[in-house]
Structures are given as C-alpha cells and as structure tokens.
Amino acid sequence: MRIVLALGGNALLARGQALTAENQRENIVKAAASIASIAKEHEIVIVHGNGPQVGLLMEQNSAYQEYSPETTPYPMDVLGSQTCGMVGYMLQQELRNINAELNIATLVTQTQVSKDDPAFANPTKFVGPVYTEERAKEIMAESDKIFKADGEYYRRVVPSPMPTAIVEKQQIETLLNTGNVVIACGGGGVPVCAEGDRLVGVECVIDKDLTGELLAETINADLFIILTDGSIYRNFGKEDQAEMKVATPEGLSHFNFPAGSMGPKVDAVCKFVESGRGNAAIGSLFELDRIITNEAGTLITQGEGIEYY
Incomplete structure (x- = not known):
C-alpha cells in the first residue's frame, strides 16, 4: 500500500519542551x-x-541582525528549506539506526x-518572536512586514495560501518506485510561485496537512494518515465525548x-477521501501499525454516518 504520513508537531517537540537538538x-x-515498523x-x-523550527531560526536571525545590522534576515522560504534538511536528516538517520535495511531519502521539496x-x-x-507594540510599529514603518496583536505582545503575520502543485512530484515517484522511504514536503514544502517561466520563493506558510493531502492525491496514495495526539472525538473534552472509529x-x-487544531486536519482527510483515491485516517503516531488495520484512530472513508468505539 502507498501511504502518505503527515507528522504533527508532537512528533518533533512535545508541548512545553525546549526546542533543543537533544529534545528533538x-x-x-x-x-x-x-x-519503521x-x-x-x-x-x-x-x-x-x-513551525517551531522556523520560529527559532527567525529569532536567531533577528538576534544576529541586532549585532550586525547590515546582515539582513534570510527569507522564510530559505528558512523553510533549512528545516527540511535538519528534520529530514534526523528522521532518515534514526530510521536507518532502527533498520539498516531501509533505504531512506530526504528531498527538499517546493510547493507552488x-x-x-x-x-x-x-x-x-x-x-x-514576540515584540512590544512600539517595536512592532517601528519594524512595520521600516519594512513591508505586518504585525498583529497576539495576546499582550505583537508577532509578525504572513499569508497561508492553498498549495496548488508539488514541484518535485516526479522525483518523489522515482524514489518510491526504487524502494525508498521518502521524506518530502517538510513544513508543507518550500513555498514558491511562478513569475513567468521562473519559480521564486514566497514569504508565507503552507499548511502541512493540506500539502500532505495534495501530495497523496498527486502520487495516487492508497491511504493518507495525519498523525497527531489521537483520534477524532465527538464533543472532545466534555463528559459525553466519544471516540470515532469510522x-x-x-x-x-x-x-x-476547532479551526486552530482538529478543523484543518478533518478538512484535509475529507478532501482526500472525496477525491476518490483512497481512505484517510487520523490517530496517534504511537499507534500507527494499528491505525492501518483500523484497530486505533479514526478511519475516514466514503459513505454516510459515524461509528464509535
């Protein structure tokens, strides 16, 4: 079976953990x-x-510019490509450490x-990083960056457009067809857009789950799985919460x-199922083998209704 796995942030950094190389x-x-199983x-x-990795690089860029004002921060597409290499390196190394027979390739992937x-x-x-209102307004006056209130502080905001194409789709297919586990479209892919016959980087963030869905459609996957904290629930967190099986x-x-958590994930899996290419699932990373056999997580398939555990 051809499977696209979208790893949630908890796979790289648990809530409340410091963003250190050791924790990651x-x-x-x-x-x-x-x-590997x-x-x-x-x-x-x-x-x-x-997300956290790009945020850290942005803070490091900002801190360095204070020391060296002539050193302008790297744009977001370049920072995104850096994190593709960093996270991909760690994933492919640890997959091989578990099973040296696995062939693994990390591909820095552009998403249009x-x-x-x-x-x-x-x-x-x-x-x-966060800024005071005063400093945020200073930066906006000096650049084209936009800041908005995030609680009592201000943070930069960027667009989050829909992904339209996976530029390196053929390379991903080739790697799969030659027996590789492929790590691709990290962070939703490096955002690019067309300017005539050229592709150029864009200052934006692409939703990882939407890119994962597009990739699953593009390579005709049989199953698209979003790995996060767990299944889809009815009335999550309330007394009558119920875990969905199908x-x-x-x-x-x-x-x-919720738009900030499960909403985009549900939208992504539903979009894949409605494409008619295969089924989708949402569940815990640590129950992946059981998600595939529908013994854990929530399977999303065509039809009507909902079945609970």
Whole structure:
C-alpha cells in the first residue's frame, strides 16, 4: 500500500519542551520506531511540520541582525528549506539506526502557490518572536512586514495560501518506485510561485496537512494518515465525548471542529477521501501499525454516518 504520513508537531517537540537538538532527537527516535515498523511492508512518504523550527531560526536571525545590522534576515522560504534538511536528516538517520535495511531519502521539496490566492490579502499566520507594540510599529514603518496583536505582545503575520502543485512530484515517484522511504514536503514544502517561466520563493506558510493531502492525491496514495495526539472525538473534552472509529465526510460535516487544531486536519482527510483515491485516517503516531488495520484512530472513508468505539 502507498501511504502518505503527515507528522504533527508532537512528533518533533512535545508541548512545553525546549526546542533543543537533544529534545528533538529524542522525539524523532520514537517517531522513527513507529514508522519503521510498517516501512518494509508499504511505500511510505513522510511529511513533517516545521513551525517551531522556523520560529527559532527567525529569532536567531533577528538576534544576529541586532549585532550586525547590515546582515539582513534570510527569507522564510530559505528558512523553510533549512528545516527540511535538519528534520529530514534526523528522521532518515534514526530510521536507518532502527533498520539498516531501509533505504531512506530526504528531498527538499517546493510547493507552488498562486499569487492570486486571497490569503495574500489577509495575512493571519503568526510566525517568529514576540515584540512590544512600539517595536512592532517601528519594524512595520521600516519594512513591508505586518504585525498583529497576539495576546499582550505583537508577532509578525504572513499569508497561508492553498498549495496548488508539488514541484518535485516526479522525483518523489522515482524514489518510491526504487524502494525508498521518502521524506518530502517538510513544513508543507518550500513555498514558491511562478513569475513567468521562473519559480521564486514566497514569504508565507503552507499548511502541512493540506500539502500532505495534495501530495497523496498527486502520487495516487492508497491511504493518507495525519498523525497527531489521537483520534477524532465527538464533543472532545466534555463528559459525553466519544471516540470515532469510522467516519465519513458526510458524517463529519455535522460537527464544528476547532479551526486552530482538529478543523484543518478533518478538512484535509475529507478532501482526500472525496477525491476518490483512497481512505484517510487520523490517530496517534504511537499507534500507527494499528491505525492501518483500523484497530486505533479514526478511519475516514466514503459513505454516510459515524461509528464509535
């Protein structure tokens, strides 16, 4: 079976953990163990997040510019490509440490977006360090950056457009067809757009799960899995919460899931199922082998209604 796995942020950094190489490595070792357990029986593409990692690089850029004002910060597309290499390196190394017979390749992948996407007219995605209102206004006066209030501080906001194409789709296919576990589209892919016959980097953030869905469609995956904290629940956190075993896009349409957490994930899996290419699932990274057999997590398939555990 050809499977696209979208790794949530908890696979790289647990809530409350400091963003150190040691902590990231420790979490990646656990993630690699789950993925390696299924990698010999299936064709696997791994898409991972990079939000905290890009944020850290942005802070380091900002701190260095204070020391050296003539050193302008690197743009977000370049920082995104850096994190693809960093996280991909750790993942491929730990996968091989678990099973030296696995062939693993990390591919820095460009994801194309449209300049006409309405997201560019209304940047909403917070990135980078926090600033006082005074300092944020100073930066806005000196540059084209946009800042908005995030609690009592201000942070930069950038657009989050829809992904439209995976530039290196053929390379991903070639690597899969020659027996590789492929790590691709890290952080949603390096954002680029077309200027005539050229591709150029864009200052934006692409949702990892939406890129994972697009990739799953593009390479005709049989299964698209978003690995996060757990299954989809009805009334999560309330006394009558119930864990979904099997759900359909039609059944899920009757619920409102939080926009900042489960909402985009549900949208992504439903989009893949509605494409008619295969099924999708949402569940815990550490139950991956059981998600594939529908013994854990929530399977999303065509049809009507919802089945609970």
